[in-house]
Amino acid sequence: MLVDDHPLFRQALAATVSQIGVDVQIEQSDTIAALRKRLAVDAAAALVLLDLNxxxxxxxxxxxxxxxxxxxxxxxxVSAIDDVETVATAQACGAAGFISKAAGIDELSAAVLVLIGGGTWFPEADPDEAQNGLTHTQARILDGVHRGLLNKQIAYELGLSEATVKYHLTGLFRKMSVQTRSQLLALARYRPG
Incomplete structure (x- = not known):
């Protein structure tokens, strides 16, 4: 079961999963309510891939x-919000795995095979994050801000929703103790690494 409210992403995910070489029936829904309705009829799903928003x-x-x-x-x-805290929270709340929407086809295929086989799949800690305190996504968004891009442009470039970019910017503001993009840029210019 694929649960995501973005039809284009959901269809791309379905196409990728259908090509990984396992005999699997794929069903799609865009809400938790639709998923629960489907599970009430047949709860035999092997795996649910769930968006966070x-x-x-x-x-x-x-x-x-x-x-x-x-x-x-x-x-x-399966989410674009892939910071360490979100992954850890999902794992603590019973998720069998976590796949970033920024993952490539090979990583997605490997994750689905492991998950369908009854295993777990969580990203390894990013060594860069341990050094600079930013997730990979936050670093890419900060780069977009440095280049003067608007949230909409950053979202388009990274394949994220504008709301996801705003979410990550809020996280950046919090991590760097700033309140505006200008303050973020000024601080980031003097930040080592």
Whole structure:
């Protein structure tokens, strides 16, 4: 089951999963409610790939709602919000895995094979993040800000929604103790690494 409210991403994900060489039936939904309705009819899904931000669920709430009713169901998060805290929270709340929407086809295919086989899949800690305190996505967004791009342009360039870019900018503001893009740029210019 693929649960994502962006039809284009959901269809691309379905196409990728269908080509990884396992005999798997793929079903799609765009809300937690639609997923729960489908699971009420047939709870035999081997794996749910779940976006974190849906029209009827924000953040980890969707995962918690599913796990409350189907505790044995393997649910992996597929999200553009891929910072260390989000991944750790998903894992602590019972996710079987976490796949970044920035992952390539090879990584996505490997993750799905492991998850369908009953394993778990979580990204390894990024050594760059340990050095500079930023996730890979935050670093790419900061680069876009440095180049003078608007949120919409950064979102387009990185294949993210504008809301996701704003979410990561808020995280950057918090990490760097600033309140504006100008302050972020000024601080980032003098930041080592």
């Amino acid at each position: 849906l029209p009827d669920s924000a953040g980890i709430g969707g995962l918690l709602a599913i796990k409350a009713h189907y505790p044995d169901l393997a649910v992996a998060i």
